[in-house]
Amino acid sequence: xxxxxxxxxxxxxxxxxxxxxxxxxxxxxxxxxxxxxxxxxxxxxxxxxxxxxxxxxxxxxxxxxxxxxxxxxxxxxxxxxxxxxxxxxxxxxxxxxxxxxxxxxxxxxxxxxxxxxxxxxxxxxxxxxxxxxxxxxxxxxxxxxxxxxxxxxxxxxxxxxxxxxxxxxxxxxxxxxxxxxxxxxxxxxxxxxxxxxxxxxxxxxxxxxxxxxxxxxxxxxxxxxxxxxxxxxxxxxxxxxxxxxxxxxxxxxxxxxxxxxxxxxxxxxxxxxxxxxxxxxxxxxxxxxxxxxxxxxxxxxxxxxxxxxxxxxxxxxxxxxxxxxxxxxxxxxxxxxxxxxxxxxxxxxxxxxxxxxxxxxxxxxxxxxxxxxxxxxxxxxxxxxxxxxxxxxxxx
Amino acid sequence: xxxxxxxxxxxxxxxxxxxxxxxxxxxxxxxxxxxxxxxxxxxxxxxxxxxxxxxxxxxxxxxxxxxxxxxxxxxxxxxxxxxxxxxxxxxxxxxxxxxxxxxxxxxxxxxxxxxxxxxxxxxxxxxxxxxxxxxxxxxxxxxxxxxxxxxxxxxxxxxxxxxxxxxxxxxxxxxxxxxxxxxxxxxxxxxxxxxxxxxxxxxxxxxxxxxxxxxxxxxxxxxxxxxxxxxxxxxxxxxxxxxxxxxxxxxxxxxxxxxxxxxxxxxxxxxxxxxxxxxxxxxxxxxxxxxxxxxxxxxxxxxxxxxxxxxxxxxxxxxxxxxxxxxxxxxxxxxxxxxxxxxxxxxxxxxxxxxxxxxxxxxxxxxxxxxxxxxxxxxxxxxxxxxxxxxxxxxxxxxxxxxxxxxxxxxxxxxxxxxxxxxxxxxxxxxxx
Numbered sequence: 020x021x022x023x024x025x026x027x028x029x030x031x032x033x034x035x036x037x038x039x040x041x042x043x044x045x046x047x048x049x050x051x052x053x054x055x056x057x058x059x060x061x062x063x064x065x066x067x068x069x070x071x072x073x074x075x076x077x078x079x080x081x082x083x084x085x086x087x088x089x090x091x092x093x094x095x096x097x098x099x100x101x102x103x104x105x106x107x108x109x110x111x112x113x114x115x116x117x118x119x120x121x122x123x124x125x126x127x128x129x130x131x132x133x134x135x136x137x138x139x140x141x142x143x144x145x146x147x148x149x150x151x152x153x154x155x156x157x158x159x160x161x162x163x164x165x166x167x168x169x170x171x172x173x174x175x176x177x178x179x180x181x182x183x184x185x186x187x188x189x190x191x192x193x194x195x196x197x198x199x200x201x202x203x204x205x206x207x208x209x210x211x212x213x214x215x216x217x218x219x220x221x222x223x224x225x226x227x228x229x230x231x232x233x234x235x236x237x238x239x240x241x242x243x244x245x246x247x248x249x250x251x252x253x254x255x256x257x258x259x260x261x262x263x264x265x266x267x268x269x270x271x272x273x274x275x276x277x278x279x280x281x282x283x284x285x286x287x288x289x290x291x292x293x294x295x296x297x298x299x300x301x302x303x304x305x306x307x308x309x310x311x312x313x314x315x316x317x318x319x320x321x322x323x324x325x326x327x328x329x330x331x332x333x334x335x336x337x338x339x340x341x342x343x344x345x346x347x348x349x350x351x352x353x354x355x356x357x358x359x360x361x362x363x364x365x366x367x368x369x370x371x372x373x374x375x376x377x378x379x380x381x382x383x384x385x386x387x388x389x390x391x392x393x394x395x396x397x398x399x400x401x402x403x404x405x406x407x408x409x410x411x412x413x414x415x
Numbered sequence: 416x417x418x419x420x421x422x423x424x425x426x427x428x429x430x431x432x433x434x435x436x437x438x439x440x441x442x443x444x445x446x447x448x449x450x451x452x453x454x455x456x457x458x459x460x461x462x463x464x465x466x467x468x469x470x471x472x473x474x475x476x477x478x479x480x481x482x483x484x485x486x487x488x489x490x491x492x493x494x495x496x497x498x499x500x501x502x503x504x505x506x507x508x509x510x511x512x513x514x515x516x517x518x519x520x521x522x523x524x525x526x527x528x529x530x531x532x533x534x535x536x537x538x539x540x541x542x543x544x545x546x547x548x549x550x551x552x553x554x555x556x557x558x559x560x561x562x563x564x565x566x567x568x569x570x571x572x573x574x575x576x577x578x579x580x581x582x583x584x585x586x587x588x589x590x591x592x593x594x595x596x597x598x599x600x601x602x603x604x605x606x607x608x609x610x611x612x613x614x615x616x617x618x619x620x621x622x623x624x625x626x627x628x629x630x631x632x633x634x635x636x637x638x639x640x641x642x643x644x645x646x647x648x649x650x651x652x653x654x655x656x657x658x659x660x661x662x663x664x665x666x667x668x669x670x671x672x673x674x675x676x677x678x679x680x681x682x683x684x685x686x687x688x689x690x691x692x693x694x695x696x697x698x699x700x701x702x703x704x705x706x707x708x709x710x711x712x713x714x715x716x717x718x719x720x721x722x723x724x725x726x727x728x729x730x731x732x733x734x735x736x737x738x739x740x741x742x743x744x745x746x747x748x749x750x751x752x753x754x755x756x757x758x759x760x761x762x763x764x765x766x767x768x769x770x771x772x773x774x775x776x777x778x779x780x781x782x783x784x785x786x787x788x789x790x791x792x793x794x795x796x797x798x799x800x801x802x803x804x805x806x807x808x809x810x811x812x813x814x815x816x817x818x819x820x821x822x823x824x825x826x827x828x829x830x831x832x833x834x835x836x837x838x839x840x841x842x843x844x845x846x847x848x
Contacts, residue, residue: 023739029821030744035770041828119776161777316782317793364793368813
């Protein structure tokens with residue numbers, strides 16, 4: 020007679036196979052960032068160097084900057100562990116712990132969405148906001164309510180944007196020399212001129228093709244839609260993210276922007292295309308809106324979440340004070356992750372019944388109402404442009 | 416409703432392990448132990464210590480719901496009433512019968528000459544008299560299903576055998592394909608159903624090969640292939656696939672009755688020879704067993720003897736670092752002491768060394784548990800409701816619909832015992848209500 024171990028069914032786990040598990044998911048996530056980092060290096064480093072507007076060190080600066088973000092986050096989290104956790108006394112234990120809490124990810128993501136010439140101390144401030152305030156104070160990996168990198172970004176954007184602009188802002192060594200670009204991103208042009216016109220929004224940067232490739236001014240690594248799409252395909256194939264979340268999010272923004280364009284005399288497809296290719300929408304949709312910890316867990320919840328993100332992004336982008344609508348809308352929706360998860364998991368399991376119909380109607384009304392409000396508001400802001408001679412065109 | 420598509424995932428079945436050796440018939444163990452428990456109902460013993468019993472003689476009675484007799488599986492003497500380890504994970508009183516190796520049959524066992532004259536009611540009474548219960552794992556009394564008031568269109572034989580490692584049904588069908596179809600045709604007569612279906616998993620081409628040539632003699636019986644996913648052997652899934660109807664309680668609501676293939680094979684003997692349910696096939700498998708194989712044994716045999724016959728444990732097996740699982744690895748139960756007996760619901764015993772314990776990160780919220788759930792639950796939400804003891808929320812989240820397939824724990828990348836949380840939430844609901 021022998022005594023055997025106790026255990027809980029199922030006695031088979033997918034994690035028994037070491038090619039599966041949270042570690043692997045996070046590794047795949049980091050691999051998914053590579054196309055964007057490489058593109059950022061190409062656009063802000065190699066290309067500028069080749070054109071003769073940067074030194075050799077400056078050529079490597081984009082990569083160094085992103086790695087630095089990850090490193091700073093790890094240092095902050097390591098210090099936190101040394102102070103709070105008595106078990107962490109050796110470097111080996113600490114590295115193990117940092118590995119299990121994926122300390123570098125917020126820092127890397129934050130560095131990727133900041134302008135190239137952000138001073139290092141601003142990056143450190145952002146990393147403290149991201150790692151310490153948003154992640155560690157809420158209980159560490161898996162317990163944060165807000166997306167750490169986005170909180171870091173928003174904290175910087177609302178307080179230190181002036182410092183960044185003084186230090187060089189979003190334009191890299193080559194872009195500064197182009198007169199047509201008035202020191203701004205396409206979206207900030209839109210928010211200052213309130214003009215829906217191809218000439219002011221797209222023409223200075225070449226064509227929409229440049230928007231797609233990503234050779235337009237913008238934050239370090241978020242300008243390229245192409246790189247985002249490559250990452251999207253990789254992450255979806257590896258089942259790190261749900262493919263429908265970015266698709267619904269971007270689709271909603273596309274549709275609503277199209278309507279705004281039509282109502283304001285821009286029937287061309289260029290405007291919604293411009294709308295989804297500019298700013299951090301692609302990046303936010305692929306990497307932030309799908310971030311597992313801070314978004315709903317059940318598939319229906321994810322769909323509802325993405326729809327809300329779409330309408331709020333349009334609302335904030337075309338009506339708000341700030342040019343960028345993606346970061347604020349994702350952070351805003353993070354607050355509602357828990358109630359959305361609660362409601363949608365009931366709706367999902369019970370189906371459409373007398374009990375759930377009210378919840379469904381409320382969710383639908385909310386989405387439609389916000390979208391309608393955004394459309395009406397946008398109408399009153401941009402209708403001034405109707406009187407002007409319009410460029411109604413497409414891709415040329 | 417959210418689109419009802421075939422949920423579930425492919426799991427490595429590890430079935431070849433116990434398929435290589437032929438089925439081992441071990442019909443005369445020195446002792447058998449008839450447990451005085453079936454499902455959750457205790458049985459009433461009707462023999463005393465010292466009584467001589469014959470094979471097929473009634474030794475205990477199940478009373479109340481599912482009332483039926485339970486029979487001795489060997490001939491010999493009742494020597495003790497003893498507590499033994501049972502597949503339910505508890506110690507249960509059992510009748511110990513010492514085998515006299517004379518194989519004396521009870522007079523109730525005789526060849527039925529007028530099989531074709533048996534009426535529908537006769538067949539249902541035979542099921543009850545034989546103590547026939549589902550051999551798939553739930554152990555539901557079979558005759559109850561055939562007393563249902565709803566009209567039955569189709570009798571489905573579940574030969575899917577979803578659980579990894581298990582090959583007991585597969586081996587039995589390959590040995591007795593004719594008996595399976597006979598049993599099914601009697602089931603169809605007992606239910607007055609026109610149609611019979613044998614559902615099997617796609618990779619089990621052997622079942623198809625052995626059954627197909629025989630189908631000519633059995634009008635109304637078809638084969639149905641289900642996808643190689645887990646849990647495709649789930650009753651509700653099979654019924655929905657075949658009848659295209661959904662139901663909430665019993666399959667009879669959709670005009671179907673589902674029986675396990677082993678039950679059908681036993682029923683063929685019940686009808687033709689009046690042999691009650693006294694034996695079954697059990698898979699002894701897992702990485703911790705030297706020669707994994709299937710055994711055909713009388714109910715009440717000690718699993719210990721079977722493991723010895725299978726070569727014993729592998730050398731160097733540390734029991735404290737291994738599981739001894741009663742039932743399949745997905746839904747089974749860890750038994751702490753290897754002193755189990757074979758009962759009607761025990762399809763397998765798996766001995767499996769534990770994988771190396773790793774440190775796992777917290778829930779990252781990937782939602783894979785919700786994606787994979789065949790009944791569209793969100794286990795993470797149920798866990799949250801359970802932790803705050805919010806029975807109203809647990810009910811709203813339909814935790815009672817969980818059929819404990821274990822897939823949520825299986826896919827969890829952070830190795831969280833999420834299925835256990837749902838099971839405990841379910842328990843809380845039952846107690847609270």
